[in-house]
Amino acid sequence: MSLFWIVIRQLAEIEAMATSKKVITKEEWEKKLKDVKIRKEDMNKLVMNFLVTEGYVDAAEKFRLESGTEPDIDLATITDRMAVKKAVQSGNVEDAIEKVNDLNPEILDTNPQLFFHLQQQRLIELIRNGKVEEALEFAQEELAPRGEENQSFLEELEKTVALLAFEDVSNCPVGELLDISQRLKTASEVNAAILTSQSHEKDPKLPSLLKMLIWAQNQLDEKAAYPRINDLSTAKLEDPDV
Amino acid sequence: MPTPASSSASASASSSHRRASSDLMVRIGSADSEIKLRALRELKNQIIGNRTKKLFFLKLGAVPAVSCALVQAQAQAQADLLVQSAAALGSFACGFDAGVRAVLDSGAFANLVALLSFPDDKVVDAGARSLRMIYQSKLAPKYDFLQEKNMEFLLSLLNSENETVTGLGASIIIHSCETVVEQKALCYAGVLKKLTSLLEGSPSQKDASLESLATIIKKNPEAASKFVSESRRALNSVIDLSKDRNPRTRLLACMCLIVIRNTSPYYLQDIGIKTKLVYLLLELLDDPGQVGEEASYAFSSLLAQKEDLQKLAFEANAIDKLHNHLKKHSLQPRRYQGILLALAELCSKLESCRSRFLSLEALNLVTDALSHEVADVRTAACICLRSVSRSIKSLSAGRFMKEMIVIPLVQLLHDPSTSVQVAALGAVSNVVVDFTTAKSTFLQCGGLKLLVQLSKSMDPILRLNALWGLRNLMFLADNTCKEGIFLELTAPSLSSLICDPEPFVQEQALALVRNLVDGCLDSIEYVFAEDGIILDAIGMQLQSTSKAEIGIQGMYVLSNIASGKEIHKEAVMHQLLLQVNNGTQAFILKFLQSNDSQLRTAAIWTIINLTLPSSPGASSRVVKLRNAGIVSQIKTMVNDPCVDVKLRVRTALGQFMTVGDGST
Numbered sequence: 001m002s003l004f005w006i007v008i009r010q011l012a013e014i015e016a017m018a019t020s021k022k023v024i025t026k027e028e029w030e031k032k033l034k035d036v037k038i039r040k041e042d043m044n045k046l047v048m049n050f051l052v053t054e055g056y057v058d059a060a061e062k063f064r065l066e067s068g069t070e071p072d073i074d075l076a077t078i079t080d081r082m083a084v085k086k087a088v089q090s091g092n093v094e095d096a097i098e099k100v101n102d103l104n105p106e107i108l109d110t111n112p113q114l115f116f117h118l119q120q121q122r123l124i125e126l127i128r129n130g131k132v133e134e135a136l137e138f139a140q141e142e143l144a145p146r147g148e149e150n151q152s153f154l155e156e157l158e159k160t161v162a163l164l165a166f167e168d169v170s171n172c173p174v175g176e177l178l179d180i181s182q183r184l185k186t187a188s189e190v191n192a193a194i195l196t197s198q199s200h201e202k203d204p205k206l207p208s209l210l211k212m213l214i215w216a217q218n219q220l221d222e223k224a225a226y227p228r229i230n231d232l233s234t235a236k237l238e239d240p241d242v
Numbered sequence: 243m244p245t246p247a248s249s250s251a252s253a254s255a256s257s258s259h260r261r262a263s264s265d266l267m268v269r270i271g272s273a274d275s276e277i278k279l280r281a282l283r284e285l286k287n288q289i290i291g292n293r294t295k296k297l298f299f300l301k302l303g304a305v306p307a308v309s310c311a312l313v314q315a316q317a318q319a320q321a322d323l324l325v326q327s328a329a330a331l332g333s334f335a336c337g338f339d340a341g342v343r344a345v346l347d348s349g350a351f352a353n354l355v356a357l358l359s360f361p362d363d364k365v366v367d368a369g370a371r372s373l374r375m376i377y378q379s380k381l382a383p384k385y386d387f388l389q390e391k392n393m394e395f396l397l398s399l400l401n402s403e404n405e406t407v408t409g410l411g412a413s414i415i416i417h418s419c420e421t422v423v424e425q426k427a428l429c430y431a432g433v434l435k436k437l438t439s440l441l442e443g444s445p446s447q448k449d450a451s452l453e454s455l456a457t458i459i460k461k462n463p464e465a466a467s468k469f470v471s472e473s474r475r476a477l478n479s480v481i482d483l484s485k486d487r488n489p490r491t492r493l494l495a496c497m498c499l500i501v502i503r504n505t506s507p508y509y510l511q512d513i514g515i516k517t518k519l520v521y522l523l524l525e526l527l528d529d530p531g532q533v534g535e536e537a538s539y540a541f542s543s544l545l546a547q548k549e550d551l552q553k554l555a556f557e558a559n560a561i562d563k564l565h566n567h568l569k570k571h572s573l574q575p576r577r578y579q580g581i582l583l584a585l586a587e588l589c590s591k592l593e594s595c596r597s598r599f600l601s602l603e604a605l606n607l608v609t610d611a612l613s614h615e616v617a618d619v620r621t622a623a624c625i626c627l628r629s630v631s632r633s634i635k636s637l638s639a640g641r642f643m644k645e646m647i648v649i650p651l652v653q654l655l656h657d658p659s660t661s662v663q664v665a666a667l668g669a670v671s672n673v674v675v676d677f678t679t680a681k682s683t684f685l686q687c688g689g690l691k692l693l694v695q696l697s698k699s700m701d702p703i704l705r706l707n708a709l710w711g712l713r714n715l716m717f718l719a720d721n722t723c724k725e726g727i728f729l730e731l732t733a734p735s736l737s738s739l740i741c742d743p744e745p746f747v748q749e750q751a752l753a754l755v756r757n758l759v760d761g762c763l764d765s766i767e768y769v770f771a772e773d774g775i776i777l778d779a780i781g782m783q784l785q786s787t788s789k790a791e792i793g794i795q796g797m798y799v800l801s802n803i804a805s806g807k808e809i810h811k812e813a814v815m816h817q818l819l820l821q822v823n824n825g826t827q828a829f830i831l832k833f834l835q836s837n838d839s840q841l842r843t844a845a846i847w848t849i850i851n852l853t854l855p856s857s858p859g860a861s862s863r864v865v866k867l868r869n870a871g872i873v874s875q876i877k878t879m880v881n882d883p884c885v886d887v888k889l890r891v892r893t894a895l896g897q898f899m900t901v902g903d904g905s906t
Contacts, residue, residue: 098287105329106371108291109336115291141259145294151572199405199444 004212006036011220024226026239044069046206053195053204055082073200077103081194088187093122100190107197114193116146116153120160121186124177127163135164263302270307275323282311282326290333296341305334305341309350316353321360325368328357332372335379342379351376351383358399358407370406377413385418393431400436405444412437412450416457425462434458434469434476441479445488452483452494456501466506477502477509484522489533493526493540500544516551519544520558527567527581538564538580545587552592560588561598568607575616582611582622586629596633600641605630612650617659624654624665631672642673648683655692660701667696667707674715684715685726694730702744709739709750716757724758724765733772737779745789752780752795759802766806769799774813777803781817784829790838797833797844804851808859811852815863818848819870834875839884846890849876853897860901873898 010032048069051060057078060071080103087096097118100107108115119142126135139161147154159174166172176182192202210232217228227237266288269281285304289295299305308330315323331350334341345351354376357369376382386392399411415433419425428434437458440451459465470477480502483495496519503510510516523544526537541560545551567573567581585604589596599605608630611623631642642648651673654666670693674684684690693715696708716727728736739751755776759766769776784796804814821828833845849867853860867873876895882888 097290098283101287101290101329102283104371105286105290105333106336106375109333112291142292145292149293196445199446 004209004216007213008216010036011216022224023240024224026227026237029227029237041069046209048072050204050206052078053201055085055191057082073198077198081191084194085187085191088118088121088190089183091125091128091183093118093125093186096190097122100194103194104197107193111193112146112150112153114189116143116150116156117186117189119143119146120156121183123160124163124182127160128178132164263299267302267304267307270304270311275320278311279322279326282308282323282330286326286330286333289330293338296334296338300334300340300344305331305344305350306348308334309345309348309353312350312353316356319360321362321365324357324360324362324365328354328365328368328372332368332375335372335375337375337378339379339381342376342381345376346381346383358410363404366404367406370404370410374406374410374413377410377417380417382417385414387419387424387427387431393427397431397433397436400433400440405446408440408443408447409450412440412447412454415454419457422462425458425460425465428458429465429468434465434472438469438473438476438479441476441483445491448483448486448491449488449494452480452491452498455480456494456498459498459505460501461505463506466502466509470502470506470509481515484518489526489529492522493533493537496522496526497536497540497543500540504543504546513554517554517558520551520554520560524555524558524560524563527563535574535577535580538577538584542580542584542587545584549591552588552590552595555588556592556595556598561585561595561604562602564588565599565602565604565607568604575614575619578611578614579616579618579622582608582619582626586622586626589626589629590632593633593635596630596636599630600633600636605641605647609647609650612647612654617657617662620654620657620662621659621665624651624662624669627651627669628665628672631669637672637675642676645683645687648673648689649687652684652687652689652692655689655696660704663696664703664707667693667704667711671707671711671714674711675717682723685723690715690727690730697731697739698735702742702747705739705742705747706744706750709747709754713750713754713757716754718761719757721762721764724768728758728768728771733768733776737775740776740779740783745787745792748783748787749789749791749795752783752792752799755780756795756799756802759799763806766803766810769803770810770813777813777817781820784817784833785821785826790836790841793829793833793836793841794838794844797841797848801844801848801851804848808857811857811859811863814848814852815866818872819866828870828872830872831870831875834872834879839882839887842879842882842884842887843890846876846879846887846894850890850894850897853894853901855897855900860897864898864901 044063044067048060048063048067048071051063052071052073052075055078057075060078061075063069064071064075080099084096084099084103087093087099097108108118123135123139123143126138139157143153143157143160147157160177162174163172163177166175195202213229213232220226221228225240227240229235230238266281266284269277270285272278272281285299285308289299308327311323312327312331315327331345331354335345351373354369354373357365358373360366360369385396387396396411396414399407399414402408402411415428419428434455437451437455440447442448443451455469459469480495480498483491484499486492486495499510499515499519503515523537523541527534527541529537541555545555564581564585567577568585573581585599585608589599608623608626611619612627614620614623627642627647631637636642651666651670654662655670657663657666670684670689674689693708693711696704697712699705699708712727712731716724719727736751736755740748740755742748742751755769758768769780780796780799784793784800787793787796800814800817803810818828818830830845830848833841836842836845849872852863853867864873876891876898879887879891880895882891
């Protein structure tokens with residue numbers, strides 16, 4: 001993260017000099033940036049952190065071999081985590097639950113909210129597949145006791161069961177529960193919980209670096225005109241508007 | 243929730259469910275290890291996260307069956323079976339005390355410990371995780387740190403490469419380290435050093451280490467100074483962790499810092515860290531989960547008995563923030579209780595806090611909490627009310643003697659929970675002091691009858707607090723009110739409370755009589771009711787007691803009586819000289835020679851009132867006092883180290899001269 005502090009310090013210096021809006025040309029800017037030194041290893045670590053957190057296990061393995069960067073987590077656990085995520089994304093929630101429990105039985109035992117969301121997703125899948133009786137039995141046997149333990153679970157359960165009352169779910173006010181986005185939401189919740197249980201940050205560092213870049217640019221905008229990065233995907237330096 | 247399934251359908255569903263479950267139990271006992279393994283895994287998947295299922299399988303006898311499978315697998319070193327059975331037992335023990343008890347009863351504990359030395363890492367992990375679950379319960383067996391081999395084992399856990407195993411070591415410390423001797427043993431075995439190094443470990447190791455450190459340092463100044471002086475970095479690491487990204491880590495770091503500063507007067511006393519802790523905890527209160535809940539308790543322990551911190555918290559707008567939390571609907575009981583207790587702590591000393599609290603109309607919210615369904619919340623509401631009603635200003639304004647507050651409070655005197663009753667009595671005691679309006683609101687809603695009833699309770703703590711309430715109700719009360727209380731209480735039961743087996747009850751009863759006979763002359767008559775049994779009880783108690791507090795209250799009663807008419811004064815003389823005639827030392831001499839200056843003051847006041855020159859019998863009483871050796875005792879006290887005593891002694895001696903026969 002040292003790159004950022006260097007940039008920010010420079011920004012601060014610029015700020016101190018400028019009373020009115022100062023203009024910095026592209027040439028000046030590039031010269032200044034050239035003086036900033038970034039270690040290759042740091043960049044590699046950031047890339048590895050991104051691959052590992054996002055679960056690109058094959059890419060991480062290749063990158064490890066090619067760049068010699070050691071991941072901060074056992075790559076085998078990524079495979080397990082990705083299998084769980086994939087299972088939820090494709091609607092095999094029961095399978096996902098069993099896999100999480102094999103990975104670490106404590107995750108679902110100490111995280112009632114996540115456990116409830118997985119069970120709720122299971123119920124949603126049963127309803128999606130038209131297994132009405134099974135869905136009802138499941139709601140009663142597995143989910144109702146959780147609702148008794150927690151008021152907000154009860155409300156969510158009521159919403160989910162309401163899906164059964166509509167012939168045409170496209171008209172149902174809670175129809176969005178059947179969207180694929182609901183699966184993705186549940187999957188990312190499980191993913192984050194597994195990462196936390198492995199003492200790993202649940203978000204990659206790269207996006208927060210980019211967020212800091214945008215924040216720093218916004219701060220600088222008030223003081224100076226300079227070559228801004230508008231398109232993060234190309235990181236192209238735009239000419240300052242004078 | 244709508245219940246669309248017909249009752250017959252659900253009945254058949256649950257019976258098929260029952261069949262499947264007993265089939266599962268059979269498979270767990272199977273001789274085929276493949277079937278057994280699948281069955282154990284299935285059981286584990288059914289119970290994880292599911293309290294209902296845990297209870298259900300517990301009743302089916304699953305725990306002994308799994309623990310039997312564990313023992314068999316151990317004999318044959320079958321790693322897969324070991325992992326699954328240990329995980330299932332761990333889940334039974336997770337957050338579920340009945341499960342912990344069953345696992346302990348099944349005898350699996352020792353087998354789980356044995357897993358820690360298994361060569362397969364997965365097995366070690368499963369064993370450590372299950373043991374940690376057990377150690378998170380109060381039911382876990384106490385770990386004896388004082389045995390050398392146990393300490394070695396603990397250190398081996400803390401030194402392990404495996405994170406779950408170090409976590410287990412920390413859980414054992416948090417569970418079992420209670421006494422100063424145990425804290426010291428851990429310090430000198432090098433545990434502090436090890437825990438300090440874990441502060442730099444993984445997130446879970448940081449948390450475990452912070453909590454263990456707080457356990458070892460709590461109320462042990464030696465451990466605190468050893469921790470701080472052992473390495474410069476140690477304390478700084480904890481301070482750094484109070485800025486960690488993870489809110490739980492921030493909370494645990496704050497709790498550790500609070501323990502250190504509450505334990506030792508030398509560390510973390512500067513204004514910077516105090517302010518930081520106040521702001522950090524107020525911020526953590528906003529966390530919607532367990533961290534927010536715990537933060538209020540940590541906040542209370544930070545503020546407890548510390549006026550400077552209460553002032554800082556006040557300046558940080560703590561009252562408003564807590565009030566905002568209190569306004570939220572459907573608060574979880576534990577959070578509700580924590581916020582009320584934090585407000586109680588905040589209002590315990592400073593008038594500025596109390597008046598801010600009252601100006602926010604927070605009183606209504608606390609009054610609502612008096613009738614909450616959970617006993618702990620009711621208790622906390624009473625404690626908060628007691629704290630706020632210490633405000634003499636608001637008491638004088640009659641802010642608390644309102645039906646809205648008094649009626650629910652009086653109802654709580656009936657509460658089935660003793661701790662609620664005690665807390666309610668505490669609040670009642672303050673509220674009834676009321677200087678202005680008649681104390682009638684309280685009497686009208688039946689409060690007096692209940693207080694009197696509770697003063698006869700079997701529980702001495704209830705008797706104590708009920709008497710306290712009555713004593714304050716009696717404080718500066720008018721004669722009608724006093725008469726009402728006296729008639730309800732009656733002379734015989736008052737005299738038996740004076741002779742209560744518990745000294746602290748005796749003291750309160752005497753203090754009550756002191757308020758009874760205070761003020762107008764008529765009220766002195768009360769102690770002469772029913773042939774003076776109250777006065778006799780007081781005399782008896784004063785003769786036999788060895789407690790200065792009891793002597794003080796008793797002597798002020800006598801002093802108040804001695805300020806009355808001749809007949810009253812003679813009755814006091816009778817009590818004072820009773821023992822002289824029996825040949826034993828009179829209690830008045832004992833009190834005049836006491837080390838407690840307050841007791842000496844109270845005793846000398848009685849003598850002054852007895853020998854006021856304006857009263858006709860004064861000179862004959864001086865003669866009697868001289869004959870009993872009391873006058874000569876007082877003469878030895880002219881240079882008493884306590885100014886108050888010295889002054890009263892001189893007054894008394896002056897009076898002896900004035901009324902005396904000249905032989906002084």
